[in-house]
Amino acid sequence: MQNVAALTPSEARALIREGKWRKPTSGMAAGYTQANLAILKKELAFEFLLFCQRNPKPCPVLDVTEAGSPVPQLVAPGADLRTDVPAYRVYRHGELVDEVTDITSYWEDDMVAFLLGCSFTFEQAMLRNGIPVRHIEEGCNVPMYKTNIPCVKAGPFEGPMVVSMRPVPEKDVVRATQVTSRFPAVHGAPIHIGNPASIGILDIDQPDFGDRVTVKEGEVPVFWACGVTPQAVAMHVKPEIMITHAPGHMFITDMHEEQYSVL
DSSP: OOOGGGOOHHHHHHHHHTTSOOSOOTTTTTTEEEEEEEEEEHHHHHHHHHHHHHOTTTOOEEEEOOTTOOOOTTTOTTOOTTTSSSOEEEEETTEEEEEESOOTTTOOTTEEEEEEEOGGGGHHHHHHTTOOOHHHHTTSOOOEEEEEEEOOOBTTBOOEEEEEEEEEEGGGHHHHHHHHHTOGGGTOSOSEESOGGGGTOSOTTSOSBSOOOOOOTTEEEEEEEOTTHHHHHHHHHOOSOEEEEOTTOOEEEEEEGGGGOOO
16 A cells, blocks of 8 residues: 655645545645645636635635646646646535536636645644644544634625634643644644534534544544635635635645744
């Protein structure tokens, strides 16, 4: 079995482009920054960029492509955003109409792609500090939930923040907060610790995106802002077309995780 953690970013993207990896990317090309993807028409790009600027916790911008170009010049100049993500979602007027492994047929000359920081990036730092990452242990996707926390509106863009959840032993919660706060460009410190109901999550065993994971005795659910937020916003705003990554199926950049960390 291939050790996907040891792959370089270009090797991981090649595996994805060739159709040999269709699963979530957590733990893949360990040590390199992963990113959420959101693609919109140029006419909405400025207002979406403004939305990201006003909501840096769920939508930290790593790169924005030139209109019509699928190449992220800043973070992976040898990549193609039409083919290098394991699974994409296509929304039309807020409705999910397709989930595909290649968006070449959907790509248009006036499209702009946004890459947003992903919390998968800081998971290796958590593991190095002895903090478990349950969805990696269980070989599944991270659980993600819509909350009752509203994002700051920008133009037509508004909607609820989405969060990802990782169960953390109570004794390690402070350390998990310290470790992840070093990565503000990929969501940084948690936005909530403990009772899910206080942020509008009624059943932690029923995530809106991703998979359920085990929360063991003595563990606390810890929630981080999540780059799936634009998908919840798309359902709310209903643009003509919006293309995103499928939750958990990220774009792997050439940037080492430490390039986005602070001391």
